[in-house]
């Protein structure tokens with residue numbers, strides 16, 4: 001890509017984050033997501049692309065505004081993944097770890113994935129390919145400890161706080177590793193593990209579309225992911241087949257989810273999170289904290305942006 005689309009899509013995640021943050025804590029879970037989606041649609045529609053929207057987890061939800069199938073004013077065909085607001089409940093309730101994300105990639109490079117749970121293990125580039133999703137959590141924690149030259153007691157495992165993770169949490173505790181439990185926002189939990197700052201591994205079940213966003217981040221930053229979709233019944237398997245997935249034991253790695261080296265990834269914090277700070281409002285506008293990365297050059301930027309509401313804001 002000659003244009004750094006990352007610098008364009010981050011403007012969209014900023015606007016979505018500002019929009020959501022303005023109504024943070026008001027308690028309306030659908031409204032905050034809808035407003036963030038309207039805002040991101042409006043901003044992405046200004047790009048000179050024909051952006052085909054892929055893996056929108058909310059496309060079947062009647063109460064949530066639909067993303068158009070294509071976004072942009074016209075131009076080269078591109079794939080887009082748009083998560084206007086991850087952790088909508090956290091943002092609506094005024095809790096931590098909600099973030100806005102967009103990924104742009106070469107046309108046809110993002111795997112379309114069913115809206116099912118995927119068990120994921122994610123680590124950063126320092127750890128790399130030593131993990132194996134078919135091994136126990138204990139075995140994976142020990143491998144990570146060995147590569148990072150840490151005592152097991154100093155390895156931090158990030159896990160979504162869900163009943164379904166009780167067994168996982170018990171096992172990680174009994175092997176002696178530290179746990180960082182997050183209430184929502186697994187993409188940002190995975191980014192914490194990729195950056196290695198607040199966690200060393202992310203493990204657990206979340207949605208498969210989130211796995212493709214994490215794969216995009218890894219394509220830009222390095223790191224490693226293994227994911228397995230869980231199927232409860234025949235209808236889940238039919239969903240997978242409709243997405244071209246016939247091997248129900250498949251271990252998904254980054255290259256299975258994103259098949260390109262031309263990807264840009266952008267994120268803006270809405271509320272303070274594991275990876276980014278949330279929006280701070282000032283007397284004249286607001287300050288946002290964003291992250292932009294591009295796979296071709298491996299460049300990544302941490303952006304602090306000052307927005308002045310008296311000077312032509314897009315929203």
Ligand SMILES: O=P(O)(O)OC[C@H]1O[C@](O)(COP(=O)(O)O)[C@@H](O)[C@@H]1O
Nearest residue numbers: 086087088184185186187206207210
């Ligand atoms: O536990 P659940 O309800 O299956 O949801 C898991 C999902 O919840 C989240 O934490 C937040 O999801 P939303 O963005 O839909 O609010 C995701 O990151 C994760 O994939």
